[in-house]
Amino acid sequence: MIVCETKRLRLRHFSNDDAEFIIELLNDPSFINNITDKGVRNRDDAIRYMQEGPMLSYQTFGFGLNLVEFKEMDEKIGVCGLLKRDVLDDPDLGYAFLPQYWGKGYAAESVIK
Numbered sequence: 649m650i651v652c653e654t655k656r657l658r659l660r661h662f663s664n665d666d667a668e669f670i671i672e673l674l675n676d677p678s679f680i681n682n683i684t685d686k687g688v689r690n691r692d693d694a695i696r697y698m699q700e701g702p703m704l705s706y707q708t709f710g711f712g713l714n715l716v717e718f719k720e721m722d723e724k725i726g727v728c729g730l731l732k733r734d735v736l737d738d739p740d741l742g743y744a745f746l747p748q749y750w751g752k753g754y755a756a757e758s759v760i761k
Contacts, residue, residue, distance in 0.1 A: 651714050651729075654757050659714040659728065662702050666715055667694035669724040678747050705732065713742060716758050725749045728758035 651659040662670075673679060674688045674697070688697050705712030713729040726745030733740050743755050 653719055654760075656719060657725075657754065657757055658717050658719045659758060660717070661706060662698045662713075662715050664695050664698070666698065666724065667691045669715070670694040670697060673727065673744060673746060676746060679744055683744060702727075702729070708732075709739070711739065716743075716745070716754065725754060726758075728755065 649661045651661065653659070668691070671688060671690070671694050674686045674694075686697060688694050702712040702714070709730075709732050711730040711732075713727045713731065715724060716726045716728050717724045726743065726749060728743040729741075730739040731742045741759060743758065745754060
């Protein structure tokens with residue numbers, strides 16, 4: 649499901665077809681150092697992460713992390729969305745992008761829409 653589109657980007661719900669991208673993103677050293685090691689190492693781990701994380705959040709809260717990709721080409725670059733954290737009363741904004749897409753305004757563009 650497409651959540652929204654900007655001039656350059658599309659934000660959409662995850663599907664099991666996104667497993668390889670999730671493996672790449674969650675195992676990037678910057679993700680592990682700045683967020684945490686989610687222990688996602690293979691396709692089954694990635695599918696479980698998406699089903700128990702973002703996909704469950706869509707069903708439970710009506711929001712969650714979304715996949716961010718270029719609108720004009722099928723290239724996945726990151727994740728962005730609202731998260732319900734146990735330690736916070738209100739939803740929290742979360743995002744992560746592969747390092748080659750940092751500093752180009754994609755995070756800001758993803759949250760402004």
